[in-house]
Amino acid sequence: MNPEYEAYCDLMRRVADVGYAGDLLQWDQEVYMPEGGGKFRARQLATLAGIRHEMGTSDELGSLLNQLKGDTALSDTAQKNIRESLRKYDEQKKYPNAFVVTMQDTVSRSFEAWQRARRANDFALFRPMLEKLVELKQEEAQLLGYEDHPYDALLNLYEPGATKKELDAMFGRIKSELVPYAKQLAGLPAPDTSFLARNYPRNHQWEFGLYLLERMHYDFTRGRQDISAHPFTTNFSPDDVRITTRIREDDFREMTWSTIHECGHALYEQGLPADMYGLPAGEFASLGIHESQSRLWENHVGRSRAFWTFHFPVLKEKFPENLGTVTSEEFFRAINAVRPSLIRTNADEVTYHLHILIRFEIECGLVNGQIRVGDLPAVWKEKYQAYLGLVVPDDAQGVLQDVHWSHGAFGYFPTYTLGSIYAAQFYTCAAEQTGGIESDMENGQTERLWHWLRAQIYAHGRTLSPGELCRQATGRTLDFSTFMKYIISKYGNVYGIS
């Protein structure tokens, strides 16, 4: 083996070791850390992040990458690893140290300011820090460089190769097709959802969640589930992929679909090639692709009639008092009720993307200076009125609801919608290519779908761009129409319209 390539692999894997150690510290903080542990944990995380950054931007790594770049004697995968690592390396090297320090400091103060502002329901407490952040993100876009629009530079941090231009087209269709469709559904009689909000005892919910995870082939020998305030998936290698959930006794939807969603993320991580640990070929392709995996399972599988044909009887047996008289069809309609809401994280599969549309429009406006931070509360209210038909009563339920901007994450929100669009295309294509996915589900089986995802998505790691991955797996570029067709067909069915 090429000794420089070996040295590169070794260095990358050590960088990964440090990164994953930090991830475990974070997992622990969310799940088991005693309340007093926070102060020293923060500095431990900062130290590890600093070491990781230093290793990942070291001259040693840079020189190895530049030696190996374009070496056609390397295997195809090795060449792809080098290409992607060099891209990341060059990206990281564009940040002057002073900028990194200022950004870290601003982010940690912004996060605190946002927490205070949200608690106090007072946007003014967040505004100065957000203004500073927006300025820094504008500067960051300049540092990173871009062809068309500064937003592209920020977006690419999460979704390599994506452009504002493509997103404009996608959100254009959301505006012209999904917004009116959601309005149409809102005008129809709503499915009865009352039985979902009865008392569902905690321990029975927990058991049912474990049952679903087993059925979905989540590998408990290489993972575990715990409880946390906000459900998430994390991993420390493909052989240790953990998920969390939360349980509300007065509404079993919370646990059920967060579990299915996180399981989708986890199957992806558990399916990445372990021999590529620490290298791009062992990493997820992009946030959009990651989200496509969680949403595919959550919505296309976990909110389908076929899936519950098999599992609803099991659920019913667990909660006979709550669901004894409910039919499988009533259940299917209830879990797919569409209803405009103020809070993004509570939104259904249809109106969810209206929340993202609003954030995307605002982010673009902030980055190019057309929207001013001071105007945000008003802009927010206008857009919620226009797209969702809702009156936003206050900023806590409005512009202050999401943590993302306070973390300096601009360009992140669109990956949620990209995830859904990818999910629809992957699922539709898997169903066409393999046949029988739906009847499998009616029998409680999901292997066929899972194997398709392993081969078409998981196995490639980050050796393909999201766009390439999509073309290779589905034979087509990403197309909003497939998503829209899925929505119209499914909700036509749920609401009895055609």
Added chain:
Amino acid sequence: MNPEYEAYCDLMRRVADVGYAGDLLQWDQEVYMPEGGGKFRARQLATLAGIRHEMGTSDELGSLLNQLKGDTALSDTAQKNIRESLRKYDEQKKYPNAFVVTMQDTVSRSFEAWQRARRANDFALFRPMLEKLVELKQEEAQLLGYEDHPYDALLNLYEPGATKKELDAMFGRIKSELVPYAKQLAGLPAPDTSFLARNYPRNHQWEFGLYLLERMHYDFTRGRQDISAHPFTTNFSPDDVRITTRIREDDFREMTWSTIHECGHALYEQGLPADMYGLPAGEFASLGIHESQSRLWENHVGRSRAFWTFHFPVLKEKFPENLGTVTSEEFFRAINAVRPSLIRTNADEVTYHLHILIRFEIECGLVNGQIRVGDLPAVWKEKYQAYLGLVVPDDAQGVLQDVHWSHGAFGYFPTYTLGSIYAAQFYTCAAEQTGGIESDMENGQTERLWHWLRAQIYAHGRTLSPGELCRQATGRTLDFSTFMKYIISKYGNVYGIS
């Protein structure tokens, strides 16, 4: 503040951050990690250990320490920090890189060999690796240097300032006083212990353990208890100190005294000065002192008549079927039954030190070449016959029972006995100095004792050597007589002899 001292503190704290991160990875591995996670976890731990070693032996740290050494303008504590850090630094610098690599490799292969040998009950499988390890430890003693005996060099890694000469004296008295005393007790009618081995349901034991921890002032806002195969205490700062226990339903001693023991360790760590995080003044004094804290609580408190005067009625209420007819006095005698046994970790407070005596004699012999590895099984059997009067049936229950040597830990075992001797002296002195500790305990209170330990032991971190700490706290050097007096008085009482 002195800018070099500040730079020293900053660097030391970052070294600590990395070390504690590794400790969390280890805690997780023992407590929650899924079985598949081991492979990558091992390399993550190795990477962090390497980074920590690099930082802790960096020229940057060396040059700061040498600049600050002997700077009398520094505060007293600062000077002590520098002195101890320099000692550690110089110690670490004595190891050539090649030696460190060989040792790590040998240890990891030895540990595997030991596991195989123990499973197969076949010392021959461990012998070659143990021979290699003994050679390396002999070399290590030469690298580290010593005045009298190579064993001193190894011992000092765990117990700064301790010498073989002192230990010879201590174990000499164990041989001449404790060995015959244990034999005498073995000849007397044994207390009835049958009621300790009835069925004690898991969840009730867990609750009783939490109750004891609360009463002992373990701070749950800065710690937590979990289950693991072998009970241990670990910490990631003084504000996050965790303990583990294990539960046997057929014997509630396991959970109860491991919980009290680990709580003793944890109170020490929770009591170290948080503003000294990462510096010697914020660290435990030595392994012997650490063990003194666990044993003081386990034996002097947790196996005392006074302690159970208060807590036995509570225990009885939890397990009325098992203990309803047992008197407090019968209980006290039962939990202090003395009985020679083959396995160190199951030993009572008296015969425990006979196990350590044997290991100490063997270690000294191995290090100076008077005992050969090949003779170990026979030597082991002879000594168990001579000191404990027991026939060792096989090596799994003999020379293969402890993990320590396979980890390369020679000179570690004596700190267990040192811990008991220190514990007796600390407890006796605290009782004399404060008065009322025993009557406090009869009322379920331990604040007075705990406050004495906070002031006399915890507060000093590693600013004093174990010997200095002992003299300052108790006014005397460590004296075996106090321990022996305690043993004779307590067991005279238990066994009704004088």
